[in-house]
Amino acid sequence: MSIEVLKPGLLTTVQDLGRTGFQKYGVIVGGAMDTDSLRLANLLVGNSGDEAALEVTLMGPGPSLRFAETALIAVTGADFSLMIDDEEVPLWRPILIKEGSVLNFGMCKRGSRAYMAIAGGIDVPSVMNSKSTYVRAGIGGHQGRPLEKGDRLTFGESTPLSENMKDRLKTKMTACGFAAPNWAVNRHYFLPLKKNPVIRVIKGDQYHHFTEASQERLFADAFRVTAKSDRMGYRLQGEPLELKSPLEMISEAVTFGTVQVPPDGNPIILLADRQTAGGYPRIAHIISADRSAVTQMMPGEQVQFQPVSVYEAERLFIERETKIVELAARIKLESMV
Template identity: 45%
Template sequence: MSKPLFQVMKPGLLTTFQDLGRTGLQEFGVVVSGAMDEYALQIGNLLVGNDKGEAALEVTIVGPELKALEDMVVAICGANLSPKVNGKQAPMWKSFKVKKGELLEFGKPIEGARSYICVAGGFDVPVVMGSKSTFLKAKIGGLNGRGLEKDDILHGEGHVGVRTGRSIHPDKIPTYKKEMEIRVCLGPHLDAFPESSVETFLSSTYEVTPQSDRMGYRIKGPKIEHKTSADIISEAIPLGGIQVPADGNPILLMADRQTTGGYTRIATVISYDIPLLAQAQPGTKIRFRDVTVEEAQALFQKRAKLFRVLEKVT
């Protein structure tokens, strides 16, 4: 039975409900959306005893203030945005109890850009086309298709009692630095670029600009030239695809990316590194390293194995 869990005292910069997104509908023009950092979302859910794909609150850089209307078990994973309960530092990557009347709030961003608030039992928001995720531009999913607003009441699916103090091994907790190495698989449109452009892409340092959001990151650095044109016949866009439009400045396509695009793509970020990329704030420096498809698949299997193990013990 649904219960009120939180009253929103302050909404934060951008706080939305996100799960693993609307999969299988891109052919109909439906954007996937979902958590930018799927790793943090899934770990948080497992720590509170949920299915790993349950919806959570995605907090962006400046967090909300939430007043607890019920006792609950919570886990906060992802960026360290200085979470506090009643003014005292709250743990991260660990389940803990929040009591009725307490205030969950955030302070100075220490590391990373996005944090995830998971509650035992999950949040009660409508499922739209198979997902609770918010897609702001179409105003669908989540809480009326928008971010949190002051005085919103957030409901839970029904409190599920789990023990507190669940955590993961420290070496499974990522660190988010101001300089990142992001692994990519080159292609699929390498024939559109001279070899010198590929060398430039792999040897240069790029910076995430303020013109970045859940749809994509615009990055600045040495421009990437085309042999002739940046345009192609529109085709499906993958998560992590790196488009290079005519101005030569790459765009990294993220969770709210369009379903199709008509610009050449020089590479695709491997799925293992997408959660790391999701934590990049404007000003973060990025270098790209080419890996094989086989290496990317091995890393994917490594992470999938970790989740299988965690699902057995939670």
């Protein structure tokens, strides 16, 4: 069972939820930028949420993939056009794609990344307990690099839940190259893609080292995502944020969503391929519930920050996780009745 890459797109890689437990050795976590969209795509095809899937960067036309075997897939994330053999395909639902059909990722309308999960997961070697691609180190994924024309990807063994989904969709298969159920996940419920979003943060350990004017600007001003942004971090540009006095720091732990301020005063949001430690002042941390919204931003967009308490951040995290657990149960029920 395999997929042939006809066109690779700008940056298409194999990703899961990352390789945890190795930061003390200097190995980054990596993994999907929008972890929630990856988890939801996996759930829609009957996988566990942490299976390896494709992360597609949609800054231009995406990849074209030919399926050598009939397969169950789901595509989540950004809002864009998805085609199978010249027919538009719905997003955010299971899709049974017929053997020999070609899947084309089109131009993006909103957001920047899509996730394609396949029943059984992408079958690549695990490196340090993860299949994620870390391009800078050349490890994980498919030969440690983005996909290229002519690559072939195999997928693993489907779960009983996936097989049930396939059997139900086979009865809907017509002359076109795919079959899909009438229901779909409400993308706006899990990933409300908004232009120039307001992102919630908690204050960082060095927040009070910044001038009062800079503290006010952090929450009053908008910052633009520059072209010097990648999976490691988004560089922002705005009115510089200034320290009260020079601050010499020993490198400290950073995490997904840490907002650091280098000497030029323009914040950097650390993302999936972030370093394991950083020596710049940490003015804020993006809450877990808003990380997906951040990673779907495009260069040129603006972002504003809104402060919330740790208690509120925890409440929003639990609320989001509860939604995902409930969705997993509903998908399982839908495939059985």
